[in-house]
Amino acid sequence: MRMIDLIAKKRDHEVLTTEEINFIINEYTADRIPDYQVSALLMAIYLNGMTDAETSALAKAMLDSGEVLNLDLIPGIKVDKHSTGGVGDKISIPLAPLVASAGVKNPMISGRGLGHTGGTLDKLEAIPGYDVDETVDQFIKQVSEHGTAIISATKDVAPADRKIYALRDVTSTVESIPLIASSIMSKKLASGTNALVLDVKTGNGAFMKTEERARKLAETLVAIGRQNNVPCVAYLTDMNQPLGYAIGNANEIKESIAVLRGEGPEDVTELTLILGAEMLVLAGISKTTAQARAILEDHIKDGSALAAFKQLITDQGGDASIVDHPEKLPQADGQVDVIAQASGYITAIETNELGLASVKIGGGRAKKDDIVDPAVGIMMHKKLGDAVKAGEPLATLYVNTEAPEEVQAQVLNSFTIGETKPELPPLIHEVIR
Ligand code: URA
Known part of the structure; x- marks a missing residue:
């Protein structure tokens, strides 16, 4: 098989086989195909798209390019949430401790800012001492004992995505549905979660500017999850204005603390509760989202969600006193x-x-x-x-x-x-x- 022929195939609107996609991903991960050839292929995919079968094969090949975490040692159904990225989107930060306080096991592997969008890891690093790098053993222990950990992917998780992502960032090939879907799902499936809530942003601050494209991305993500036995629910949510009032890392941590105190902006609080309720249902803790929401509201009121945030920060080496003294940020x-x-x-x-x-x-x-x-x-x-x-x-x-x-x-x-x-x-x- 020759890469030059596969580029030509995609350029000419033909469909790549699973074998061809596996060849590209395996050879590129092993540094046996140069960046310039993969860049050309990415542009051909960006322009001509992929069939659903090609996208699934791409996600699977990228998933198999590295380690798949085995979280079986963590009891219960593991549920994660992922956003496709927005401005002021700090939802993961109040959400993770909130659902953990209600009994969800939430192993969260997050990303950094990308283009105009912010990233959960950059926000958490605004907390003095917070360390996003954990070993798999530490990650498993923390999620088992305290319900959540928010860390960066290790270099062994979906390494093909790391390489391809870096190329997309500098070749104007980010906003492609098959490329975004395979990128997100390869990482999320590799993280060993059993179920996933997806927050697919739509609007002028999202990668998918129109509802039609956001819907197509959401359907693609959910289909890949289903094929890999990971049930997914995708929410198409609005990104025609920033979420909340704060944009910027320390500011967004302050706003997240306000949400956990029951004093946050309405949109951030509402989205946190909606996505969190869906996570409780997927985890089998609640039968309906209405029941789940009531539990989460109680956990905000009685302070247990805030306590879980302090625990999360402490577990990852951070200074939890910022929760009571945000001026220390x-x-x-x-x-x-x-x-x-x-x-x-x-x-x-x-x-x-x-x-x-x-x-x-x-x-x-x-x-x-x-x-x-x-x-x-x-x-x-x-x-x-x-x-x-x-x-x-x-x-x-x-x-x-x-x-x-x-x-x-x-x-x-x-x-x-x-x-x-x-x-x-x-x-x-x-x-x-
Ligand atoms: N988030 C990802 O992980 N990958 C993308 O391609 C876009 C958003």
Whole structure:
């Protein structure tokens, strides 16, 4: 088999066989195919797509490229959650301790920020001492004893995804349904979870900008789960504005703590409860999502969810006193308000641009090796449908350098102010099982 022929096949809209896909993944993981040939193939896949059978074969080949964790030592049904990525999407942080406090075994292998989107690991690393690297044995022990651990994938989990992901990032081939689906599912299936709740974002801050593409991605993810005996439920959720008010790592930890205290923004709290309730049902703890939600609400009220967050931080070497003293989290030196130039209602928010603005002030990476500044970010003051008066702040930039004028303009231009109050998008667009 020759890689050059397989590239030509995909270029010419032909269908790759499972054997051919296995050859590509095995040879590339073993460094026997050069990056430039795989880049060409990725672009052909991006442009011409893949059949469902090709996508499943790709996910399976990427899963088999490395170790599959055996979590049998952890008693019960293991349930995880994964988001396709958004701006201000900190849901995993309140969700993991909340469901753990209700008895779910949640082995969570998370990712870092990607493009304009933030990543759970970067957010957790804003907590002094929090270590995202654990051995498999530590991971199993922690999930068995305390219900959750949030760690980074080891280099042996889906190594093909690591290599392919890095190439996609620099070849403009990220926003492809077969490539995203195989990337996510290879990692999630390798993590040994028994069931999965998927949060598939749709809107101008998501990789899938239209509902139609988000639905196709969700269906593809659920189908791959089914083929691998891992039941998945996918929620199509709105990303036409940031989730909550905080964007940026330390800011998002503070907002997550507020959710666990019952004082968080409505959208973050609601989505945490909805996804968490689905996890309790998949774990067999509750029969209905209504029952599950009541349990989770009680665990927020009685403080057990907050206690589980302290436990999670302590287990991973972090300073849990930040939960009662969020002021101990890294603080930015400067704050710059971005001021509304007109009065009216917020009718649209360019969420993607806000994510990029946060990256530019140091909250994310423009290059793979960039160091993220945990203290910087953006705090929203206005969201879709809010009334605003000229002269009022729309958002505040938290900066450790002078805020570039270009970034201030980018944030200002992310808000559209109109005369009439707009209809608000639903938080949940659809559920796919
Ligand atoms: N998250 C992933 O893990 N992979 C993608 O391709 C996109 C989002």
